[in-house]
Amino acid sequence: MYLVTPREVKYLPNILRARKNLKLTLSSRQMQILIGSILGDGYITYRGQIQLEHSDKYQPYLFWKFGELKALAYGQPSLVERTDKRTGAKYRSYRFWLRQYFRPWRDYFYQKKIKIFPHGFELSPLALAVWYMDDGCYSDGRCTIATECFSTESCQNIQDMLKKQFDLDTHIRSNGKLAIRARSQNSFFSIIRPYVHSTMAYKIL
Structure with missing residues (x-):
């Protein structure tokens, strides 16, 4: 194997x-x-x-x-x-x-039956868009991705990737979800918008 x-x-x-x-x-x-x-x-x-x-x-x-x-x-x-x-x-x-x-x-x-986000892993805009369409939410002016199933280490890897690759500022909320900070939301939506399926258009500005 x-x-x-x-x-x-x-x-x-x-x-x-x-x-x-x-x-x-x-x-x-x-x-x-x-x-x-x-x-x-x-x-x-x-x-x-x-x-x-x-x-x-x-x-x-x-x-x-x-x-x-x-x-x-x-x-x-x-x-x-x-x-x-x-x-x-x-x-x-x-x-x-x-x-x-x-x-x-x-x-x-x-890793040990738990989904992880590997250190140093990179995402294309298309992969990021699909992930957001699956697990993302836009409500009351807040843009979040459900990351509560990931460990603290994986969440940090995700934040590092989003900053390094896309210059997006994020934070992890108390409920474990990753939030795109308000100052980065327009940039985030611009990155993923070309790939968002019409069914999921309500999730973006």
């Missing part, structure tokens, strides 16, 4: 192998969409499959992802229905799976 050390390797492999004679080559665009998705709502299984799922409210966004990544997927997006056993509330979402070539990516983005 090809292993990647999260704290030492800056870039991910774009040629992935499942068996000796089976390989998958990712385009740069596919890689960036996947990186943003994994930092956001995506999940990589132990076997190296990637699950991408969004609420039925965002079905067009999920199908946009599928259109970009269908060469890596197996099957079509499917409807998922869940019922909250406590309240009886019903929830609907759509999801699809990517083939199990992504074990090296799991080794890169997970």
Whole structure:
């Protein structure tokens, strides 16, 4: 198995192998969409499959992802229905799976079963936009990204990356979310705006 050390390797492999004679080559665009998705709502299984799922409210966004990544997927997006056993509330979402070539990516983005943001890792504007579309929010003049699942170290790595790459000033709020400071919001939205899907346009100024 090809292993990647999260704290030492800056870039991910774009040629992935499942068996000796089976390989998958990712385009740069596919890689960036996947990186943003994994930092956001995506999940990589132990076997190296990637699950991408969004609420039925965002079905067009999920199908946009599928259109970009269908060469890596197996099957079509499917409807998922869940019922909250406590309240009886019903929830609907759509999801699809990517083939199990992504074990090296799991080794890169997970440490002891916890998702991390590796030190020195860089994001393209497209990857940043996808991450924000997945996990970002703009409300009451505040722009935040849900980073509460990341460790303090990973949050610092994210802040360092945003400052170094994009000159964006940020801080971590008491609830664990990363906030783009008001003086950097216009710059942030200018960076991601060309890549924001119409379904998610309400999240930007």
